[in-house]
Amino acid sequence: xxxxxxxxxxxxxxxxxxxxxxxxxxxxxxxxxxxxxxxxxxxxxxxxxxxxxxxxxxxxxxxxxxxxxxxxxxxxxxxxxxxxxxxxxxxxxxxxxxxxxxxxxxxxxxxxxxxxxxxxxxxxxxxxxxxxxxxxxxxxxxxxxxxxxxxxxxxxxxxxxxxxxxxxxxxxxxxxxxxxxxxxxxxxxxxxxxxxxxxxxxxxxxxxxxxxxxxxxxxxxxxxxxxxxxxxxxxxxxxxxxxxxxxxxxxxxxxxxxxxxxxxxxxxxxxxxxxxxxxxxxxxxxxxxxxxxxxxxxxxxxxxxxxxxxxxxxxxxxxxxxxxxxxxxxxxxxxxxxxxxxxxxxxxxxxxxxxxxxxxxxxxxxxxxxxxxxxxxxxxxxxxxxxxxxxxxxxxxxxxxxxxxxxxxxxxxxxxxxxxxxxxxxxxxxxxxxxxxxxxxxxxxxxxxxxxxxxxxxxxxxxxxxxxxxxxxxxxxxxxxxxxxxxxxxxxxxxxxxxxxxxxxxxxxxxxx
Numbered sequence: 184x185x186x187x188x189x190x191x192x193x194x195x196x197x198x199x200x201x202x203x204x205x206x207x208x209x210x211x212x213x214x215x216x217x218x219x220x221x222x223x224x225x226x227x228x229x230x231x232x233x234x235x236x237x238x239x240x241x242x243x244x245x246x247x248x249x250x251x252x253x254x255x256x257x258x259x260x261x262x263x264x265x266x267x268x269x270x271x272x273x274x275x276x277x278x279x280x281x282x283x284x285x286x287x288x289x290x291x292x293x294x295x296x297x298x299x300x301x302x303x304x305x306x307x308x309x310x311x312x313x314x315x316x317x318x319x320x321x322x323x324x325x326x327x328x329x330x331x332x333x334x335x336x337x338x339x340x341x342x343x344x345x346x347x348x349x350x351x352x353x354x355x356x357x358x359x360x361x362x363x364x365x366x367x368x369x370x371x372x373x374x375x376x377x378x379x380x381x382x383x384x385x386x387x388x389x390x391x392x393x394x395x396x397x398x399x400x401x402x403x404x405x406x407x408x409x410x411x412x413x414x415x416x417x418x419x420x421x422x423x424x425x426x427x428x429x430x431x432x433x434x435x436x437x438x439x440x441x442x443x444x445x446x447x448x449x450x451x452x453x454x455x456x457x458x459x460x461x462x463x464x465x466x467x468x469x470x471x472x473x474x475x476x477x478x479x480x481x482x483x484x485x486x487x488x489x490x491x492x493x494x495x496x497x498x499x500x501x502x503x504x505x506x507x508x509x510x511x512x513x514x515x516x517x518x519x520x521x522x523x524x525x526x527x528x529x530x531x532x533x534x535x536x537x538x539x540x541x542x543x544x545x546x547x548x549x550x551x552x553x554x555x556x557x558x559x560x561x562x563x564x565x566x567x568x569x570x571x572x573x574x575x576x577x578x579x580x581x582x583x584x585x586x587x588x589x590x591x592x593x594x595x596x597x598x599x600x601x602x603x604x605x606x607x608x609x610x611x612x613x614x615x616x617x618x619x620x621x622x623x624x625x626x627x628x629x630x631x632x633x634x635x636x637x638x639x640x641x642x643x644x645x646x647x648x649x650x651x652x653x654x655x656x657x658x659x660x661x662x663x664x665x666x667x668x669x670x671x672x673x674x675x676x677x678x679x680x681x682x683x684x685x686x687x688x689x690x691x692x693x694x695x696x
Contacts, residue, residue, distance in 0.1 A: 187483070189259055192241075195566035196221060197233050199530070204267040205260075206490055211270045213490060218275065220535045230275075231283050237268075238286045255290035262298050265291060269304035276311050284312060445484055445491075452476045453491050460492065460501050471511045478512065482519040489527035499543035502528070506547040510554050522558035525551065530563050536576045548580065552588040559584070560596050568600055573609035582616040594620055595628075602631055606639045611648040618655045629663040633671045640675040650683040657690040664694050 186205050190198050200221070203214035218230070237257040245252050257265065269291075276284055288305045291297065455473045480488060489495075497505065509516070509524070516524070529548055533540070540548070552559040564584070567577050585594055598617045601610055624632070636656075643649035653675065657664070664672065669691070676687045 186260055186264065189256065192256065193233065193236060195569060196534075197236075199526070200230075200233070201264075202486065203490075204271060205264055206267070206487065210267050210490070211274075214267065214271050215274060216495070217531065218271075220531050223535055223537070231280060234279070234283045234287050238290050254294075257287060257290055258294050262301065265298075265301055266304060269301070269308055273304070273308055273311060276308065281312050284308065445487060446479075449476050449480065449484065449488065453488070457492055460497050460505065462501075471508045474508050474512060477509075477516060477520060477524070478514065480520060482523040485520050485523035486527065489524070494528045495531045497528075499532075499541050499547070502532075503543040503547045506551050510550060516555070518555075518558055521551075521555040522562045525555070525558050525562040530566060533563060533577060533580060534567065534570070536574065536580075539576050540580050545580065545583070549584065549588050552584050556589055556593045557596070560589075560593055560600070564597055565600050568597075568610060568613065569604060573607065575609065578609045578612045581613055585613070585616050585620065591620075591623060595622060595624075598622055598624075598632075599628075602635045606642070608646065608648055611643070611646070611652055615648065615652045615655060618652065618659065621659055624660065624663060626663060629660065630668055633668045637671040637675055640678060644678050644680040647681055647683075650679060650681040650687065653679070653687055654683065654690065657687060657694065661694050664691075669695065 190201050190205075193201060200214055200217050203210040203217050206213065238255050240253040241256040241259060242251060242253050243259060244250070257268070260268075269288075272279070272284060272287075288308055291301055291305055294301075452473055459473060477485065477488075494505075505528070515521075529551070532544060533548065536544075548559075548563070552563075564581055567573055567581065581597075585597065589597070594617055598614070601614050601617075606614075640649070653672070656672070672691060676684065676691060679687060
């Protein structure tokens with residue numbers, strides 16, 4: 184089962200966090216940024232619910248017997264996701280309940296044929312919980328061995344990595360081979376290892392540009408050793424120090440085969456676009472060509488490209504310029520690519536707003552919404568409406584989009600989104616704004632609305648927003664109020680406790696007559 188399909192088991196905000204972890208070791212730091220931003224907008228962000236869902240049994244087919252069985256949902260994800268998840272929990276375990284983490288690690292520990300790296304990270308997480316993170320994965324003897332290996336690489340002038348050291352050791356232990364043949368074989372093995380590992384190292388550096396604490400104590404120790412070697416006086420060239428880089432990379436979790444690999448021409452566009460985002464100059468038509476690679480990407484590649492460009496951290500002024508250039512692309516972006524861009528480029532910025540959106544952000548959101556309304560409704564408006572706490576500033580921005588950017592059919596789409604969950608004061612503001620635009624509702628849609636309104640009304644007997652919304656319904660949608668809908672509205676008005684109650688009942692009575 185594909186990771187993207189598994190992630191559909193979660194709500195939109197949870198998918199943002201899990202989507203970062205899917206990127207592998209490079210996603211740990213991104214996931215931490217996403218988590219921190221979500222906690223700013225919602226201090227009760229339900230990370231516990233995500234872990235509980237990951238521990239729930241999920242039906243699946245056994246690969247060998249092809250029989251229907253069940254496994255914890257977390258076990259169905261690729262190994263790279265599990266490593267990233269465990270590394271992420273290593274960073275945030277202090278704010279989570281212990282029983283929740285232990286349930287997850289228990290699921291991973293019971294998994295058959297689990298990767299050794301998974302077992303190591305599970306063990307480290309157990310030590311974090313038991314000892315407060317004071318102990319490391321590596322024993323003192325192991326630390327000493329790692330440092331000695333790093334010293335072996337220092338000054339060798341070779342770029343063979345770990346395998347060159349073990350090849351050397353193996354050859355030295357073999358006495359039956361003549362010295363000349365031994366040297367030739369050693370040289371050949373080193374050359375092969377050097378070319379293969381050099382290409383692998385370059386590939387890993389391009390695909391996984393950053394690793395924010397996702398490796399455990401072993402990687403940290405090697406980084407310390409590398410820093411000590413760089414700090415010591417030496418006449419070596421930078422090329423002489425590459426074995427240490429290879430050594431560090433060789434201890435990182437191997438990239439999962441399911442990880443996305445960007446084509447070379449798309450990778451080549453990354454530094455160009457990054458430079459454009461960092462400049463303060465006005466973008467012109469020539470810079471639009473650099474974004475043309477987006478029309479050659481699928482949605483998963485767009486997610487990875489956005490991660491490399493760190494689009495969620497782009498300041499708002501260049502963000503507006505970036506969006507303007509997106510609108511200048513020809514042909515238009517596909518629905519799925521536009522949705523991926525909106526999710527990566529705008530969603531976090533809008534969710535994390537604590538004050539009214541700046542004119543730069545408002546301009547960017549409005550212009551993209553006018554060109555790509557359906558992706559905007561699905562990837563920005565819907566996640567905000569489904570959030571546990573939709574803030575005033577987010578509602579103001581959504582209402583502005585409803586009034587200025589969305590056409591009638593997309594207003595109906597947003598209206599349907601409000602009928603699938605519980606309401607709060609913020610959702611009432613959005614519904615009132617939609618109703619004020621005189622939606623062209625069918626009788627079936629209006630009946631569904633009044634039924635949902637009746638189920639939610641006990642929570643808003645004292646709410647002025649709810650009363651004003653009812654008044655809009657009674658004055659602008661009179662032709663729909665008949666039969667069962669009229670009875671439902673009458674029950675809502677009888678329970679209303681605001682000073683508008685009599686006015687509302689009089690309006691309903693006029694419709695009945």
